[in-house]
Amino acid sequence: MISNVSFAGGAMAPFNRRKDGSSFRDWARAAVQGALDDANLEVSDIDALVVASESDFFTMQLNPAALLADECGLVGVAAKRVEGGGASGHLAVHAGVAEVASGMARRVLVLGVEPSASHLKGTDVGALYGLSFDAWTDGMTGIDSTSLYALSAQAFMARTGATVADFARIAVRNRAHACANANAHLPLDISLDEVTASPVVASPYRRLDCSPLSDGAAAIILARTSDLPARPQGRARFRAAVSAVDTVRLGERSDPGFFAGKQRAAQRAYAAAGVTAADIGMAEVYDSYSGAQLQSLEALGLANGQTIAAEREDVFSAQGAVPVNLSGGLLGQGAPVGATGVAQVLSAALQLEGRYFGQQVANAPRFALVDTHGGIATLNAVSILEAP
Amino acid sequence: MISNVSFAGGAMAPFNRRKDGSSFRDWARAAVQGALDDANLEVSDIDALVVASESDFFTMQLNPAALLADECGLVGVAAKRVEGGGASGHLAVHAGVAEVASGMARRVLVLGVEPSASHLKGTDVGALYGLSFDAWTDGMTGIDSTSLYALSAQAFMARTGATVADFARIAVRNRAHACANANAHLPLDISLDEVTASPVVASPYRRLDCSPLSDGAAAIILARTSDLPARPQGRARFRAAVSAVDTVRLGERSDPGFFAGKQRAAQRAYAAAGVTAADIGMAEVYDSYSGAQLQSLEALGLANGQTIAAEREDVFSAQGAVPVNLSGGLLGQGAPVGATGVAQVLSAALQLEGRYFGQQVANAPRFALVDTHGGIATLNAVSILEAP
Incomplete structure (x- = not known):
């Protein structure tokens, strides 16, 4: 029963570009110590470790x-690494839940x-990300992540009427959310015009539409409540932890602009949690x-099929019915790939417990959803957490 | 309860060096179809996939x-990749069990x-394997896997009196076992003298002491018995699935020749299964x-502290009390890293069910143990399976 699995605590090492000679080992130690402190646990209380990192090309460390x-x-604990492209961190959480x-x-x-x-040239990083799609087709054409996302977005815009102004609003809003988050990479106070005037990377995407x-x-840290120190105010807990794969090659999808695999994961998550999209706060x-x-x-179904209208009516803003990415998201908080999904779950759990370190939602809802993917929504991970 | 988790079926794509232009995608498809056939299931019966592969440097495919x-x-299923160096496959089995x-x-x-x-030069492969220890220390010295294993073996020999003749006997025996295994890479009929006359790689290890x-x-395929087709003869099932990490750097271990992390994993596995080492058949x-x-x-404790004597008395041979590596092991069956642990579990399960495709043990025992590690017994995975 995954509803027995509680969030015991957690922490981040800030997301940014380090200029201090520190390495991922240092950031890992800092995050782990922070999580232990937050959970009021010692190293000796931990009996299993699940590590998420995306690629040996980035860490230059096998068996991390x-x-x-x-x-x-943590010598002595059970251990494994979990990977699933951009969803690596979230899938590692699922492995921990299991x-x-x-x-x-x-x-x-x-x-x-x-x-x-940062040991690699930007063009090499781009080529490596090409290998995270189909290495034989996408990877060998030289097409990069932004171009594939742009193709998908163009199809989405053509079908739904979404505009670059809608995209720019999100780019601005997520950076604004990040301004309250001391761990964020890009806490920017920017205007819509600044987004739409930033250099084109792959149309419709401009530089400020892209996450860093x-x-x-x-x-x-995850555990059964009975295995944790007493906490009168209760703990956030898991109600669903599911994933679903879509066709890898964008051109083989019936609608390259629709995240069908994500829709499948979300529907499965709602069913597992015994809730509907309308219950997500x-x-x-x-x-x-x-x-x-x-x-x-759109794929998550959080606005009853009216995604574009809801976006324009500020449903997904901090004051809206379903605040989205109060952390700043990847656009604002930043994106160290393996850490991304773990940080997303951390943010949602702390929000549900009313103790988020950034912009705390005014009235903590009962259910929060966390959504992460690898590829172009190819490997989709969705979790639903419930408030204490 | 992991004792609810049954082995539903499985298959291998032969271990060898392909010269036919096929890729890991082809071998994966073949193994999956074989497993489905063996389990009498269809693709649509599968709802989750756990992939094991060791390194992007080898597959050149992120998010595999x-x-x-x-x-x-399998579009639509839940999916993740699990990695833990040489133990990747076994740890993926553990993730599936969970x-x-x-x-x-x-x-x-x-x-x-x-x-x-095979797209890489041998020296590059050696350097990459260096990154699977501590990339900053071991990895940068140019020391390779064989040298680290050799250092550990030297310490083991000094403490226990094990000799190169003992090692050679194992090199011969595992290759002999492989001769009954149509999926084996090195089904060799070799003599002790051939082993001890083969070229030195890193003393005490000669070429024929090394796995390919x-x-x-x-x-x-893993499932609860109630989720599987009826099978009157029953199914092998899991009784323990544990792992344990040892200190990464060999020089920091109190005895670099003793696999302390493996001992810890084994003791934990015996406790979880409610058995002792003496119950392992x-x-x-x-x-x-x-x-x-x-x-x-020695670390697994399968000979009551008398490992060397037991080895010399053929306790671990096909006719002994505890037959070891009837598949041929890595030395004989071969070692495609991510596949190794999965194949080990497959072999043990089929042996327990009395239907192994190679040398079937004469009287199938009640309990079989599967042991895999990454590094120099740094990340140790142990499973105990029970006969139907």
């Missing part, structure tokens, strides 16, 4: 789960970490690009 | 779980695959090098 266990003083729910572990530390691969590659780490949504947030919201 | 789901006709035991999935396909990185890098894939043991098999047997 063993290395990071050792670095974090270990606790199955009884295979009592207190699982989920640690997401990624260096921004960040350095950083995030860690959370806030969400952390995968906004690798501004338009991808809107495409994701 | 999504890609392989698509390749294998998903079934937690109720998060009904029928999980665990697919291990690895290409032998293979191409190949292996797939198994056969084992698939991680023999990346001939001496590592003996070191592993």
